[in-house]
Amino acid sequence: MSTGLILPKRGFTPQEFEQRVARAQTIMHRHGFDALLLTAPPNIRYFTGFDSQFWESPTRPWFVVVPLEGAPIAVIPEIGAPEMALTWMTDIRTWPAPVPHDDGLSLLRSTIGALPRRFGRIGAEMGREMSLRMPVSEFLSLRDTLGSSIEDGSPCIWEIRMVKTAAEIDHIHYICQIASDAYEALPSQISIGENEREAVRKLRIDIARRGADSTPFMPAISGPGGVPQIVCGPHDRTLEQGDILFIDTGSTFDGYFCDFDRNYAIGTVADEARRVHEALWLATEAGIAAAVPGATTDDVWRAMSAIIEEAGAIGNNVGRLGHGLGLQLTEPPSHRLGDGTVIVENMVLTIEPGMEYAPGKMIVHEENIAVTADGARLLTKRAPRELPVIR
Amino acid sequence: MSTGLILPKRGFTPQEFEQRVARAQTIMHRHGFDALLLTAPPNIRYFTGFDSQFWESPTRPWFVVVPLEGAPIAVIPEIGAPEMALTWMTDIRTWPAPVPHDDGLSLLRSTIGALPRRFGRIGAEMGREMSLRMPVSEFLSLRDTLGSSIEDGSPCIWEIRMVKTAAEIDHIHYICQIASDAYEALPSQISIGENEREAVRKLRIDIARRGADSTPFMPAISGPGGVPQIVCGPHDRTLEQGDILFIDTGSTFDGYFCDFDRNYAIGTVADEARRVHEALWLATEAGIAAAVPGATTDDVWRAMSAIIEEAGAIGNNVGRLGHGLGLQLTEPPSHRLGDGTVIVENMVLTIEPGMEYAPGKMIVHEENIAVTADGARLLTKRAPRELPVIR
Numbered sequence: 001m002s003t004g005l006i007l008p009k010r011g012f013t014p015q016e017f018e019q020r021v022a023r024a025q026t027i028m029h030r031h032g033f034d035a036l037l038l039t040a041p042p043n044i045r046y047f048t049g050f051d052s053q054f055w056e057s058p059t060r061p062w063f064v065v066v067p068l069e070g071a072p073i074a075v076i077p078e079i080g081a082p083e084m085a086l087t088w089m090t091d092i093r094t095w096p097a098p099v100p101h102d103d104g105l106s107l108l109r110s111t112i113g114a115l116p117r118r119f120g121r122i123g124a125e126m127g128r129e130m131s132l133r134m135p136v137s138e139f140l141s142l143r144d145t146l147g148s149s150i151e152d153g154s155p156c157i158w159e160i161r162m163v164k165t166a167a168e169i170d171h172i173h174y175i176c177q178i179a180s181d182a183y184e185a186l187p188s189q190i191s192i193g194e195n196e197r198e199a200v201r202k203l204r205i206d207i208a209r210r211g212a213d214s215t216p217f218m219p220a221i222s223g224p225g226g227v228p229q230i231v232c233g234p235h236d237r238t239l240e241q242g243d244i245l246f247i248d249t250g251s252t253f254d255g256y257f258c259d260f261d262r263n264y265a266i267g268t269v270a271d272e273a274r275r276v277h278e279a280l281w282l283a284t285e286a287g288i289a290a291a292v293p294g295a296t297t298d299d300v301w302r303a304m305s306a307i308i309e310e311a312g313a314i315g316n317n318v319g320r321l322g323h324g325l326g327l328q329l330t331e332p333p334s335h336r337l338g339d340g341t342v343i344v345e346n347m348v349l350t351i352e353p354g355m356e357y358a359p360g361k362m363i364v365h366e367e368n369i370a371v372t373a374d375g376a377r378l379l380t381k382r383a384p385r386e387l388p389v390i391r
Numbered sequence: 392m393s394t395g396l397i398l399p400k401r402g403f404t405p406q407e408f409e410q411r412v413a414r415a416q417t418i419m420h421r422h423g424f425d426a427l428l429l430t431a432p433p434n435i436r437y438f439t440g441f442d443s444q445f446w447e448s449p450t451r452p453w454f455v456v457v458p459l460e461g462a463p464i465a466v467i468p469e470i471g472a473p474e475m476a477l478t479w480m481t482d483i484r485t486w487p488a489p490v491p492h493d494d495g496l497s498l499l500r501s502t503i504g505a506l507p508r509r510f511g512r513i514g515a516e517m518g519r520e521m522s523l524r525m526p527v528s529e530f531l532s533l534r535d536t537l538g539s540s541i542e543d544g545s546p547c548i549w550e551i552r553m554v555k556t557a558a559e560i561d562h563i564h565y566i567c568q569i570a571s572d573a574y575e576a577l578p579s580q581i582s583i584g585e586n587e588r589e590a591v592r593k594l595r596i597d598i599a600r601r602g603a604d605s606t607p608f609m610p611a612i613s614g615p616g617g618v619p620q621i622v623c624g625p626h627d628r629t630l631e632q633g634d635i636l637f638i639d640t641g642s643t644f645d646g647y648f649c650d651f652d653r654n655y656a657i658g659t660v661a662d663e664a665r666r667v668h669e670a671l672w673l674a675t676e677a678g679i680a681a682a683v684p685g686a687t688t689d690d691v692w693r694a695m696s697a698i699i700e701e702a703g704a705i706g707n708n709v710g711r712l713g714h715g716l717g718l719q720l721t722e723p724p725s726h727r728l729g730d731g732t733v734i735v736e737n738m739v740l741t742i743e744p745g746m747e748y749a750p751g752k753m754i755v756h757e758e759n760i761a762v763t764a765d766g767a768r769l770l771t772k773r774a775p776r777e778l779p780v781i782r
Binding site for chain 2 (some may be wrong): 024051060077097098100127128129130135136205284321360
């Protein structure tokens with residue numbers, strides 16, 4: 001099923017990881033951390049390249065320590081050692097997990113304890129849009145006995161991950177193109193009278209066939225002229241004349257997500273829904289145009305918001321009009337008033353205007369872009385201006 | 392693609408949720424908790440039935456409070472309210488997330504603060520095989536200002552979830568049967584010369600076609616006579632004569648996982664691998680036979696371990712020989728020496744003997760069972776005693 005797409009090489013070169021670490025260490029220096037302590041899959045993958053679906057098992061904690069100087073250290077269960085050894089990592093320390101009375105904690109403590117102390121502070125995943133993948137009680141016990149203080153490293157980690165490398169952007173572009181093609185083909189695969197669940201199953205299978213590795217996120221919902229929410233479903237509801245079918249997907253290639261939606265008219269939809277769809281298409285154009293280096297996320301929000309308000313929005317329960325993405329479906333920053341993040345080259349962002357125009361009738365558009373010196377570069381294939389029709 | 396399987400009704404009745412809560416409250420009483428504070432998707436789903444893939448977005452925390460008496464309370468972002476309203480939950484409190492300076496924390500604090508105080512203790516997901524899905528710094532701030540003490544509720548929560556209801560077991564049985572059928576059909580779908588990645592893609596698509604909702608876990612690896620690890624892959628490695636191909640899957644139906652593997656001979660494999668495969672098949676029989684009410688997880692481990700040792704195991708980096716499963720791929724208990732969990736009716740467990748018989752050559756078997764008064768009931772279709780062959 002060739003689309004003329006160039007398949008990016010899986011994984012990244014050791015040179016790329018060295019550059020990621022060097023840049024991270026510069027940022028860590030500014031934040032005053034002797035090391036970052038990482039437990040969450042996307043943070044571990046960012047620095048090591050380690051790929052596993054074994055994160056689904058909550059039994060064993062895994063740790064990676066990024067010191068202020070030198071290479072990262074993996075402190076992991078034995079079960080993961082053979083695969084970690086295939087990455088660029090050379091310092092891999094293991095214990096025979098699960099061991100309830102000491103699941104890696106003493107090994108982690110001695111690993112961090114042996115690092116040079118310059119600031120006396122270790123950054124951990126304690127803050128916004130992060131959670132720690134280890135028992136909190138064990139984290140607190142580590143914190144109380146470490147010697148160095150453990151503080152919130154999330155702003156530092158997000159500063160590192162928020163700006164992507166060229167190879168990361170290639171990965172995101174590839175999965176965006178796969179999902180774009182599958183979305184485009186969907187009207188030929190489903191018909192009025194099928195239900196939301198069947199539509200999702202077909203799209204999910206098509207995206208897998210086209211080369212995606214996984215589809216962790218595919219909410220879908222339908223309703224007359226719009227939908228009440230955009231983060232859950234599918235349900236058993238049958239697609240009916242006059243509906244709008246909303247489908248969103250976060251599918252992945254080699255660890256990297258796309259995150260964008262598409263809307264379909266089931267047969268014909270009311271003029272009012274078409275009018276709102278057109279306004280959101282224009283709001284997307286405005287958001288894309290506003291996402292230039294030097295602008296803030298507030299500016300991007302304002303560019304879209306002006307058009308949405310003008311179109312008669314009565315609400316929006318999403319709380320923002322887009323966000324970052326990469327190794328996770330959503331990442332900082334957020335396009336919202338007060339976010340204040342300055343947009344820089346090589347950020348990857350969603351542009352996601354949405355509005356409720358009548359009670360329970362919401363329409364939301366979404367595209368993914370990479371920021372270049374010259375402005376936004378579209379990673380998705382732009383949604384058609386006219387609603388595609390499913391008959 | 393009918394297999395004669397009966398599709399379980401999606402979701403659970405309000406009566407079932409009432410019974411879950413009543414049983415939980417009895418257990419909470421014994422543990423001395425005025426309430427459980429839940430943030431993790433499987434815990435929230437267990438008590439509310441709320442289904443979403445939106446957990447992929449780390450931006451907004453979600454909370455459910457299970458009080459010692461009365462119905463659970465959802466404290467969630469507005470974006471989730473329309474869907475939560477479709478569940479049996481009636482007390483749903485929302486805030487317009489994301490709001491970085493107070494993302495639900497004051498609403499959560501007042502919700503917990505208004506509950507009757509009997510023990511002065513709130514149980515949170517602080518311990519083994521759990522992680523808190525909210526920023527730790529916000530959790531610590533809540534803990535410091537709540538009035539009641541927040542303590543490790545994990546043993547209490549696992550005691551609740553470790554014993555399944557009949558409807559939960561029906562769900563797990565269904566996904567086990569789907570995956571069993573797909574595993575059985577795999578040799579007709581792939582051939583020598585294809586690679587691991589292609590095998591996984593085909594199996595993933597087939598499992599989706601047969602009715603699974605998602606496949607978050609499908610590690611696959613191949614190697615001459617055995618494999619070096621069982622939790623990562625697929626890689627680009629081509630399947631070659633003499634290999635064993637190992638594939639494991641955690642696929643889901645309506646939120647519930649199966650978790651079992653299958654092994655395939657690529658062409659023919661060496662006699663030594665066949666001998667070890669036979670020993671593991673017998674070890675699985677012994678594990679299944681040992682999993683009776685009143686036995687301990689140590690007993691189940693011993694039953695398998697005796698056969699594995701006899702067969703000449705030189706190691707096993709997995710650290711245990713099986714575990715619980717349900718809303719998560721792996722749950723307590725663990726079949727390992729010292730675990731000491733007494734097996735009771737309606738636990739759902741994997742029986743997972745594995746061994747490394749030569750350096751880098753590991754073979755692992757796995758089945759899923761439900762424990763009945765009369766002993767184990769197989770939820771998977773038993774793996775064939777002879778290695779199925781891919782030609």
